[in-house]
Amino acid sequence: MSGAVVGPLRVGAVAHGGHCVARYEGRVVFVRHSLPGELVDVRLTDTGHDRYWRGDAVTVHEASPERTDPPCPVSGPGRCGGCDLQHVTLPAQRRLKAEVVAEQLQRLAGLEVAVEVEPVPGDEEGLGWRTRMRYHADADGVLALRRHRSHDLEPVPVDGCPISDPRGRPERTGWEAGQVVETAVDTAGSVSTLVDGERVSGPALLHQRVGEQELAVAADGFWQVHPGAAETLVDAVLEGLAPQPGERAFDLYCGVGLFAVALARLGVRVWGVESSRTAVAHARRNLAAAGDSASRVTAGRVAQVLRRL
Ligand SMILES: C[S@@+](CC[C@H](N)C(=O)[O-])C[C@H]1O[C@@H](n2cnc3c(N)ncnc32)[C@H](O)[C@@H]1O
Incomplete structure (x- = not known):
């Protein structure tokens, strides 16, 4: 069928x-x-x-009145699987996402919550934001992205993937078939490129500014892909916790310490847990750079580390 x-x-x-x-x-x-x-x-x-x-x-x-022409020429049935809602006007995309979140909260947690999805600051058009990309070179050596739920490849448009940060768009052609090409852009505009996991250009360490703080993250390490996400998430956490100096907090799955550093700067003693040893090293470094010496970061899997407590 x-x-x-x-x-x-x-x-x-x-x-x-x-x-x-x-x-x-x-x-x-x-x-x-x-x-x-x-x-x-x-x-x-x-x-x-x-x-x-x-x-x-x-x-x-x-057709729904909320249908629009997708900005990306390779979006559509059977094509690139990277975006779900390119055929939908931007306000309607946000409303649909809000409906999905509200439905999940209702179904999984029994919570009736009015959800509104807002653009993060600096993202009014919904394009050109994605600072980390992973491409696969197709049989012709052209950069491509995977089709939906498939390993088949869809070559990126001639001008590059429209949701990607233009500063991080690599050459589209001239790669070896099968190569995996990853790019990461930091808040200063430095771009690192990795091919099959090996860095071929750009710095090994990227510097991500979040409000007053700058965090070091490995070129191939985890960082929020939207440039406005880190600060928005930190603001939400601080607003929700209203932390006081001297309090203690866990930052589980802490990465390079996005939340840990923000809390430590307010005098909170943080215990971070993170499985990537590289990220742990950077979290410790980022906490030290923020002037914190009371917090600690443990390398390990959260379930195992918490069991030891
Ligand atoms: C989505 S990232 C979030 C990192 C950080 N909170 C941030 O927002 O930048 C999740 C992190 O959890 C780590 N991780 C994944 N599974 C883990 C586990 N079982 N125990 C500890 N850390 C884990 C990953 O290495 C990654 O750094």
Whole structure:
């Protein structure tokens, strides 16, 4: 049945992962590239489950007013899997994400919460923000991204992936087939490029500014991919905790100490736990650079470290 086109189907509520829920012969079909209320034909892409199938909207008979032309030429059914909602106007993208979060909170935690998704400061257009990218060179040596739920490759557009930070866009062609090319950009605009895990250009250590603080992170280490995310998350944590000097806090899965450093700067004694030894070294260094000597960072897996307490 996979590959067959069925419909027209009336599309219902949004689900996570860019899908909306439709029904075909009594069975749930999670449909990508559709919007609630639309009438669409669906190409089935995954019929391997009893309770639900997956598919892509390939013909739109009745379009939602919130449908728009995707800014990316390789977005769409069967194409790049990197973005879920390129066919949706930006305000509607945010509203749909809010609905997904509200539904999850309701279903998993029994919480009725009014959710609003706002752009982080500096991101009004929803493009050009992604500071860390991982590409695969295709058989022609062209940089490509994976198709949805597939290892098949979709070459990036001629001008590069539109959600990527333009400063970090590598040459599109001239790679060896199969190479994995990763790029990372820091807040000062330094760009590091790794090929098959080896750094080929740019600094080994990137410096990410978060408010008053600058944090060192390895070029291949974890950092929030949106340049506005780190500060937004720190602000939310500090607002929620309202920490007082002398208090103690855990920063579990602390990475290079994004939250630990912010708390330590306010006089909180932090115990960070992180499994990557490189990140642990950088977290310790970042805490020391913030003038903190009371906090500690333990290398290990959270479940095991907490069990030892
Ligand atoms: C999503 S990152 C968040 C890092 C940091 N809180 C931040 O926002 O920059 C998750 C971190 O958890 C670490 N990690 C993953 N599994 C872990 C585990 N079981 N125990 C400890 N750390 C883990 C990863 O190495 C990574 O640095």
